[in-house]
Amino acid sequence: MLTHIPADVDRLIEPCCGSAAITLAAAQAGRARRFVLGDSLAPLCALWRRILDEPAALAADYQRLWARQGDRPRACYDEVRDAFNRDHDPAKLLFLLVRCVKSAVRFNGAGAFNQSPDRRRRGTRPERMRASILGASALLAGRTEVRAGDYAAALYDATARDLVYLDPPWQGTSGARDRRYHQPLERERFVAELERAVLRGVRLIISYDGRLGARRYGEPLPAHLGLVHVELPAGRSTQATLLGRRERTVESLYLSPSLVDAR
Numbered sequence: 001m002l003t004h005i006p007a008d009v010d011r012l013i014e015p016c017c018g019s020a021a022i023t024l025a026a027a028q029a030g031r032a033r034r035f036v037l038g039d040s041l042a043p044l045c046a047l048w049r050r051i052l053d054e055p056a057a058l059a060a061d062y063q064r065l066w067a068r069q070g071d072r073p074r075a076c077y078d079e080v081r082d083a084f085n086r087d088h089d090p091a092k093l094l095f096l097l098v099r100c101v102k103s104a105v106r107f108n109g110a111g112a113f114n115q116s117p118d119r120r121r122r123g124t125r126p127e128r129m130r131a132s133i134l135g136a137s138a139l140l141a142g143r144t145e146v147r148a149g150d151y152a153a154a155l156y157d158a159t160a161r162d163l164v165y166l167d168p169p170w171q172g173t174s175g176a177r178d179r180r181y182h183q184p185l186e187r188e189r190f191v192a193e194l195e196r197a198v199l200r201g202v203r204l205i206i207s208y209d210g211r212l213g214a215r216r217y218g219e220p221l222p223a224h225l226g227l228v229h230v231e232l233p234a235g236r237s238t239q240a241t242l243l244g245r246r247e248r249t250v251e252s253l254y255l256s257p258s259l260v261d262a263r
C-alpha cells in the first residue's frame with residue numbers, strides 16, 4: 001500500500017481514519033510531511049486528539065478503567081458502556097474498542113454503542129496500551145490535524161499536493177440492516193463525491209471491495225471514474241481459517257488518474 005504513495009505528498013488525508021493504520025505506517029516511513037485524520041464518529045476524533053495532545057493522561061485514564069475490571073469484568077464493561085453512551089468520553093471509547101467482540105464497533109438504531117464484551121480477553125494490558133499511545137503521539141503530534149465530520153468535507157479541502165486515502169465502511173457491512181458502523185455509506189453519493197474529486201485532479205487511493213479466495217464481495221467502483229484497480233493481498237482470512245479453509249483475503253485498491261499519471 002505504501003508503495004502507491006508518491007514522494008512529494010504534503011498532507012496525507014485519511015477522512016475515514018478509524019485506527020489510522022495507514023497514516024501511522026506512512027508517518028513511520030516518512031511518506032508525507034503532514035497528516036489529517038477525519039472520521040464521522042466524533043468521539044473517535046476526540047480520542048485521536050487526546051492521543052496527540054495528552055498521551056500520558058489518556059494512558060493513565062485507560063489504566064484506571066482497565067484495573068476496575070477486577071473480578072467483575074462483565075459488570076465493569078456494562079458500566080463503562082452505559083457511561084460512554086451518556087458522556088462520549090474518549091478514554092471509555094478506547095477501553096470499549098479493545099474489550100468488545102473482535103474489536104468491532106457496533107451501534108444500535110438510536111446511535112448507542114451496543115457491542116458485547118469479548119468474554120475470553122481482558123483487553124490490551126495498560127503498559128502495552130501506554131506504549132502504543134505514546135508511540136502514535138510521537139509519530140503524529142505537531143503535524144497532524146484532526147477533523148470530525150463527513151469524508152466529503154475532507155475531499156473538498158484536498159489540493160493537488162495532498163493525497164487522500166479513503167477506507168470507508170465496506171459495502172454489505174453498512175446497510176440499513178447491518179449497523180456495524182455508526183453511519184451507513186451511501187454508494188451513489190460516494191461515487192458522485194469521488195467523481196468531483198477526480199475532476200479536480202485530487203490524488204486518491206480508495207479501499208473499497210475485495211475478495212476472499214474466488215468469492216467477490218462488494219460491487220466494484222464504476223469504470224467511468226477512470227480509476228486504476230489494483231489488488232492487494234491482505235493475508236489469510238481469520239474467519240476462513242477458523243472454518244478450516246485456507247483462503248486468502250485480497251483487497252481492492254483504486255488509484256485516481258492523477259496519482260497514476262504522476263508516476
Ligand SMILES: C[S@@+](CC[C@H](N)C(=O)[O-])C[C@H]1O[C@@H](n2cnc3c(N)ncnc32)[C@H](O)[C@@H]1O
Nearest residue numbers: 016017018019020021039040150151167168169
Ligand atoms: C473501514 S473503517 C476504517 C478503518 C481504518 N482504515 C483503520 O485503519 O482502522 C471505516 C471508518 O469510516 C468511518 N465513517 C463511516 N461513515 C463515514 C463518513 N460518512 N465520513 C467519514 N467517516 C465515516 C467509520 O466511523 C469508520 O471508522
